[in-house]
Amino acid sequence: MRKIEHLGIAVKDLKKSNELFRKLLGKEHYKEEKVEGEGVSTSFFMVGETKVELLEATREDSPIAKFIEKKSEGIHHIAFDVEDIHTEVERLKSEGFEILNETPKQGADNKLVVFLHPRSTNGVLVELCQEKK
Numbered sequence: 001m002r003k004i005e006h007l008g009i010a011v012k013d014l015k016k017s018n019e020l021f022r023k024l025l026g027k028e029h030y031k032e033e034k035v036e037g038e039g040v041s042t043s044f045f046m047v048g049e050t051k052v053e054l055l056e057a058t059r060e061d062s063p064i065a066k067f068i069e070k071k072s073e074g075i076h077h078i079a080f081d082v083e084d085i086h087t088e089v090e091r092l093k094s095e096g097f098e099i100l101n102e103t104p105k106q107g108a109d110n111k112l113v114v115f116l117h118p119r120s121t122n123g124v125l126v127e128l129c130q131e132k133k
């Protein structure tokens, strides 16, 4: 794991949260992107070498809709940048972590992503991100 790639924050209203984070961080988001596979609309802010990813649900069965219904808005996941996602998945499996999708899926911002179940990571949903070449 090389660095924190982004912090994922579940929000109810992306437009309102874009405005809130614009004021908080003193800068505009640099992109918005829908990821249909995950049922989310995202927006990204750069903060130093890492990013804040805001996520709004686009459908009722989205993990973000479920999270907001059960908990509330707030930090949803932490994403680590990895050089080779397949090697990292094998390493984490051998260490006993519970991998949610062994086949990397399409993420936002040109990434392949894999998730680890929060019950194997002290209650924190972990995402691995590899830049697509």
Ligand SMILES: CC[C@@H](C(=O)O)C(=O)SCCNC(=O)CCNC(=O)[C@H](O)C(C)(C)COP(=O)(O)OP(=O)(O)OC[C@H]1O[C@@H](n2cnc3c(N)ncnc32)[C@H](O)[C@@H]1OP(=O)(O)O
Pocket (backbone or CB within 6 Å): 008, 035, 038, 040, 042, 053, 055, 063, 064, 066, 067, 070, 076, 077, 079, 100, 106, 107, 108, 109, 111, 113, 115, 117, 118, 119, 123, 124, 125, 127
């Ligand atoms: C935009 C694409 C991508 C990127 O490029 O960055 C993304 O970030 S997509 C983000 C959205 N996608 C995902 O979150 C995919 C991975 N998540 C999942 O597969 C599921 O959400 C889950 C983690 C397996 C939970 O699903 P499910 O079991 O159906 O939900 P429950 O509500 O029943 O929860 C079970 C259990 O897990 C706890 N939980 C759920 N979400 C989180 C979370 N984000 N952080 C911590 N804990 C979480 C939940 O509280 C339940 O716990 P118990 O009540 O103790 O059983």
Ligand SMILES: [Co+2]
Pocket (backbone or CB within 6 Å): 006, 008, 053, 077, 079, 127
């Ligand atoms: Co993410």
